[in-house]
Amino acid sequence: MLQTWNSERRLTAIGRAALSVPARQALADRQLIPERTILDYGCGRGDDVRALERLDCRITGWDPYYRSETKLEQADVVLLTYVLNVIENPAERRHTLMQAWQLANTVLIVSARLTWEKSKVRGQEFGDGLITSRQTFQHLFGASELRDYVEEVTGTRCVSVSPGVVYAFKDDSARLSYLAQRIVPDAEWLASEDTTSAIAAVIDYVERRGRQPRVEEMPHPVAELLAHMKPNELRRLVRDSADPEKISEGAKRTTLNTLVFLVVELFQGRGPFSSLPFSVQLDVRSFFSSYKEACQRSDRLLFKLRDDTYIRGAMNASAVGKLTPTALYVHRRAVDHMPTVLRLYEHCASIAAGRPQEWTIVKLKHQGRATSWLDYPDFDRDPHPRILSSYHVDLQTLATSHTSYANSMNRPLLHRKHEFLAQDDPDVPRYRRLTESELRAGLYEHPHLIGTENGWEAELIRCGRELRGHRLVRRAAG
Ligand SMILES: C[S@@+](CC[C@H](N)C(=O)[O-])C[C@H]1O[C@@H](n2cnc3c(N)ncnc32)[C@H](O)[C@@H]1O
Numbered sequence: 169m170l171q172t173w174n175s176e177r178r179l180t181a182i183g184r185a186a187l188s189v190p191a192r193q194a195l196a197d198r199q200l201i202p203e204r205t206i207l208d209y210g211c212g213r214g215d216d217v218r219a220l221e222r223l224d225c226r227i228t229g230w231d232p233y234y235r236s237e238t239k240l241e242q243a244d245v246v247l248l249t250y251v252l253n254v255i256e257n258p259a260e261r262r263h264t265l266m267q268a269w270q271l272a273n274t275v276l277i278v279s280a281r282l283t284w285e286k287s288k289v290r291g292q293e294f295g296d297g298l299i300t301s302r303q304t305f306q307h308l309f310g311a312s313e314l315r316d317y318v319e320e321v322t323g324t325r326c327v328s329v330s331p332g333v334v335y336a337f338k339d340d341s342a343r344l345s346y347l348a349q350r351i352v353p354d355a356e357w358l359a360s361e362d363t364t365s366a367i368a369a370v371i372d373y374v375e376r377r378g379r380q381p382r383v384e385e386m387p388h389p390v391a392e393l394l395a396h397m398k399p400n401e402l403r404r405l406v407r408d409s410a411d412p413e414k415i416s417e418g419a420k421r422t423t424l425n426t427l428v429f430l431v432v433e434l435f436q437g438r439g440p441f442s443s444l445p446f447s448v449q450l451d452v453r454s455f456f457s458s459y460k461e462a463c464q465r466s467d468r469l470l471f472k473l474r475d476d477t478y479i480r481g482a483m484n485a486s487a488v489g490k491l492t493p494t495a496l497y498v499h500r501r502a503v504d505h506m507p508t509v510l511r512l513y514e515h516c517a518s519i520a521a522g523r524p525q526e527w528t529i530v531k532l533k534h535q536g537r538a539t540s541w542l543d544y545p546d547f548d549r550d551p552h553p554r555i556l557s558s559y560h561v562d563l564q565t566l567a568t569s570h571t572s573y574a575n576s577m578n579r580p581l582l583h584r585k586h587e588f589l590a591q592d593d594p595d596v597p598r599y600r601r602l603t604e605s606e607l608r609a610g611l612y613e614h615p616h617l618i619g620t621e622n623g624w625e626a627e628l629i630r631c632g633r634e635l636r637g638h639r640l641v642r643r644a645a646g
Pocket of ligand 1: 180181210212214216231234249250254264
């Protein structure tokens with residue numbers, strides 16, 4: 169029975185040649201910074217531990233089978249990587265999650281394998297999962313099931329970071345800082361070695377963010393190099409040297425980012441002004457008459473997100489993206505050029521279901537609210553990129569689905585690549601020239617045929633053409 173049978177859990181630990189996906193995500197999200205201690209709870213063979221040690225992380229690993237001698241101690245960050253899946257007893261699964269949560273001082277990073285991997289896991293049904301032929305157990309989670317489960321057990325609001333990865337923060341201000349960083353990325357600071365380069369770094373910040381930074385926002389070396397200057401003196405210097413047009417662009421961008429952040433925050437219960445991350449407080453002070461005004465404007469933005477006509481209008485007016493009868497498709501490099509309400513649309517989907525690490529094009533539907541992130545790994549190299557996978561979330565039901573085309577013999581492919589990008593993207597002229605020559609060669613005469621690999625190949629043959637990189641040439645005879 170469930171209570172007495174113990175699966176072969178240690179067999180679930182695999183050797184890793186590279187850092188796991190959740191650890192990579194956490195590094196990219198600046199959760200695994202050198203100032204923090206890290207515990208990899210259920211570390212298996214310890215490959216993530218070793219890889220993170222090489223990156224100068226202060227990390228220890230504990231595992232009941234592989235590293236039970238490690239002394240279990242509190243850590244700032246606790247990683248619980250693919251552990252919950254393998255525990256067959258639901259009460260123990262819950263207890264393990266609770267233990268991990270109790271060991272974390274700042275953030276618990278939980279990852280689990282998802283239901284979309286069903287085809288890779290074979291076995292007999294057992295309890296709420298499967299037993300494999302090696303007597304290991306797997307409970308595969310739905311993407312929102314994982315977040316709900318972690319929220320329920322920890323009693324805290326969590327963020328879906330990417331599919332199958334959830335952050336649970338100990339303190340709400342850490343959660344808000346994370347969200348702010350995701351939506352209003354901190355402007356990167358230029359390196360500074362002396363006063364002149366430190367001033368240049370401040371000017372660059374002002375041009376990008378649209379306002380003066382406070383000392384507390386500066387990286388330590390910059391603050392130190394400028395410590396001898398009076399604030400007014402620095403302000404005047406920056407004002408005289410910065411490009412006013414860039415400052416006003418930066419201010420516009422930060423205002424819109426702040427609105428998007430305030431809407432996202434609203435979903436999770438908006439707090440008082442003092443609960444906002446410090447930099448966002450400064451943005452609100454600089455670009456709005458009051459926090460109340462900022463909240464009202466963000467509420468109006470959310471209202472627009474619900475309005476089909478407004479969304480359709482925004483898609484029509486969008487300077488970037490390809491609009492089809494069902495959706496707008498935008499390349500990752502161009503999403504920041506979308507109208508704010510559409511950026512909000514994409515952010516809401518990413519907060520609800522987690523944005524995958526690998527994606528190239530986002531698809532926003534205009535009827536109903538659903539988002540897909542589509543992965544075309546060879547978008548830049550392949551004149552007609554083939555899709556590798558798609559991750560979809562329906563914002564009305566929060567249902568998610570994943571489709572892999574890795575084994576598909578006739579994958580969908582893209583045409584007119586330039587339409588997905590911003591017009592000033594350096595690749596656009598080359599992509600456009602290709603589209604024009606394909607049009608002239610008659611390759612777009614049967615649009616219903618060219619959407620997949622086989623149909624496209626047949627049309628190339630019919631028109632006597634072939635592709636050499638991004639050039640269309642006459643097909644060699646024979
Ligand atoms: C799929 S492996 C993952 C290992 C490692 N985190 C990784 O991603 O490479 C699952 C691990 O969970 C460990 N484990 C099983 N039950 C556990 C429990 N109750 N508490 C902590 N770890 C457990 C197993 O020993 C095994 O090493």
